[in-house]
Amino acid sequence: MSAPTCTAPPGIPSRTNRRPNQQKQANVILFPHEEGNGSPVAVPVPTPAGAVRRWQYQYSQQLRLSDSLIVVASVLLAQYVRFGEIANTSGYSDAVMTLFSCLFAALWLSSLAVFQTRSTRIIGSGIDEYRRIGSATFWTFGIIAMGTLLAKIDLARGYLAIALPAGTLGLIVSRHLWRQHIARKRVHGGCQTRVLAIGDRESVSHLAHEMARAPMAGCVVVGVCIPGYGPPRGNVITIGGREVPVLGDETYVAAGLGSCGADTVAVAQTDHFGMHGLRELMWQLEKTDVDLVVSPGVMDMTQARLALRLTAGLPLLHVEKPQYEGTKRFQKQIFDFCFSLAALIATSPLLISSALAIKLTSRGPVFYPSERIGIDGKPFKMFKFRTMTNGADTQVENLLTLNESVGGMLFKMRDDPRITRVGKILRRFSIDELPQFLNVVKGDMSVVGPRPPLQREVDNYEVDVRRRLLVKPGVSGLWQVSGRSDLSWDESVRLDLSYVDNWSMSGDLVIVAKTVKAVLTSHGAY
Template sequence: MVVQQGQTPVPQPLGSAVGQLAGPLTSGQPEIAAPSDVERSSRLASRRQWERRYTSNLRITDTAIVICAVLLAQYVRFGRTAVAEQAMSDYQTAYSAGLVVIWLAALAGFRTRSPKYMSAGIEEYRRVVTASFWTFGAVAMGELLLKLELSRGYLAVALPVGTLCLVLNRWMWRDHVVRQRASGRYQSAVLAIGDTEAVTNLASELADDPCSGYQVVGIGIPAYGPPRGEYLTINGREVPIVGGVPYLLDAIKGCGADTVAIAGTEYFGVKGIRRLIWELEPMNVELLVSPGVMDVARSRLAVRPIAGLPLLCIDKPQYQGAKRLQKRVFDFCFASVALTVASPVLVVTALAIKLTSRGPVFYSSERIGIDGKPFSMLKFRTMVEDADKELDTLLSANESDGLLFKIRNDPRVTPVGRFLRRFSIDELPQFINVLRQEMSVVGPRPPLRREVEQYDDDVQRRLLVKPGVTGLWQVSGRSDLPWEKAVRLDLSYVDNWSMVTDILIIAKTVRAVFGRSGAY
């Protein structure tokens, strides 16, 4: 919502406005209250300081890990005497030192310590693994050419131990940064540029994910004109409108931004974007350009420079063919192991339900599966017998904002059932549905028939894959999620599915279950 202090001008074609990016703010117009140059310099210095500290800490811990991994490999390869009594030859010592140097150089060469990859999904870990395997690949090829026989012992110990420790090291530092960002630190100040709808969406997405490290501090709207003290209210926070394109560079200084994010490039054109890049370079300001797509995994994205233009190629979803067979095999194996390991819990739970309330142990509910086919989903019964008959009397107390029915303190839930729901034990029988090939271990939330009947064309895409025992909805808030967010997560999963994603979701599910948030 735009709160105005004057009449908003009708947007005009930019024309030569793009060429006026460095022009001054128009005099005589009210301006947005802005931090001084000293305050902006302080912000930039603070960002550079924590980034340097982060990189330095990573360099120290990486060096310690690589040295320890190589020393361990040296110990295994040459024995205690060679290490403790320093009886190795100068050649062996030089070999170990050289391996450390090459490994650390590879980590630096693959930019594994760059702050920009802290929020890039698994890209940070991928670069660490790639650098490690490249190191040992290069060393192995060198020894093959020189006909040496030293690397096999190092490879068998140093590679797995060192790589695993390096990945865990990244995970711990990343967790530290996430906690800092959640508390409002380690943030980049962003000036978002684009039409009202585009920048509102961009700012809202960044505000919903403070751990990404970007906070919108100003909004520029092309053809808006000079600033007039207006603002956009985004997620309950007022973000000032700093003016149109000709006032962009002065606005960067005014709002203290160290990053410019463009949501839609149609107002700039090719020459305008190039000019903007040149203008931002001496200011040490980062430029981000939104391609206008959402919820596309990095694995599906590739930038292809064609005819001098950086074109974004988006691969199609991968839930068909061999990928589906791969997922089916994984589901069967995982469900079999899960039911076997959890069998004592299943027995105790069944006894607790039978001894504390009337009714069957299991609750069977019709759900809609892949391609719209109905099936009976199994759960441990957590409510009183015939609880469905009381639903009509409770509809007025529904706390969900969409098609779901959820009540935080549902009177139909039994004391044992409340405990089962809190730790998601009631969902363990769904692994039987997985063995029946009606569900998957990971997938969209299994919907009711009445929900599916109200789906629009977009939401129907949820039915292209099997519903899951867990999913993005499970690890992102469960019952606390608004309907629109839950649907978006399901659609994102359908379009971006991969085995790596499934494994990560399963790992996060364990944390979500013990965190108990959104479980009722």
């Protein structure tokens, strides 16, 4: 069926008769769209009353102030240490150095603006925000270094050696603290991005559910438009125990924005719109302060695997294949061996004292060797400190009725009577898992990976769950830093599959850092 032809809706200039000052780009994040046979949206969208997302602009201004203070402070510190009273050997006057510091600070702040480190698109998003700060700082110091070299001014090296680490660290720590501040507000319902979702019941419910699972991301669905629904009839759909109003079909987007106060329109299903319908929706929103986002229909993909490419004028989302072999795998093996060896050496006093405590307080061996399934389904013996009474495995059948694991595949009990007094302490701080680094040195496990499964779990795996066996199981992983024993079976599987599809060395380092925090807080450990 051919795509529908669309004309500009009333009150909106067509592409051919717009005046030059009307060629404003819409606030749009483009993802691939599909040809469809639905009718285009034909209702112009008025600008919502009041400034939307006012908190974002206020937050951006606060970042501007804190960035300025940090940059100025780091530059003045460098000037004082390098050319002030502490090391007054440069031969440059205070006025010259003060002028240089002012120019340096202005260049640094300009770079932060050029690299859009305070853009409302990325503030509070984490690694992308930090990456832009790093890029802006790198270029600033590169320009200063090249300028002083060409001008043959011998003053930059010591000066930059102080300002670079002080300023960069200050900016990153400041952004981290701001993110924590915003995250706390979002948990309590503040600083939210209000979303109007368009799609069928299943797709909008899935979108709303995924957004609700990550409250610190600050996105909440406040209304839905369902294609073919007709005019609003006062109905609601329940998503995660919360009622979301159905505001009509796609032709009622304008009225829906006014009634629910959304500042973002999310298209969760593109087949009804088609390319012309999406284009019409873009045109309608470009005069407003409302963003448009389109779900690409894939989930649990990291940004590193996604790339938007234009092919024959069409924006297509390219999804890179997961990397299990080659250079990346070799890098992971080297990291695993070196990190595990260092961990065993650093924790050797703790390992020895734990072994003595186990041996002196209960009968049985110090270590509990458990058969687990590794890469490609190969079994291996995983080492852990024994935290239960000797022969605890034989008592499992009597305790199955007390299993607290959601999903039933795993056995979890908060107050398991088989755990010894020393075992409770070891489990609370994950000390019982330290001997697993021996498995990493042997090559059976990785520092980071999916949770090591039992044979009875693997026997009940569905086909897609068996993807967990494509990589080595890990001492830590996404499951470890996302709730540990508090996770349901389905959630644990989802996290493991996400890791398998998206693993990278940088991601492993982030998980290692988060593991330290999870261990210190004992969250989900029992």
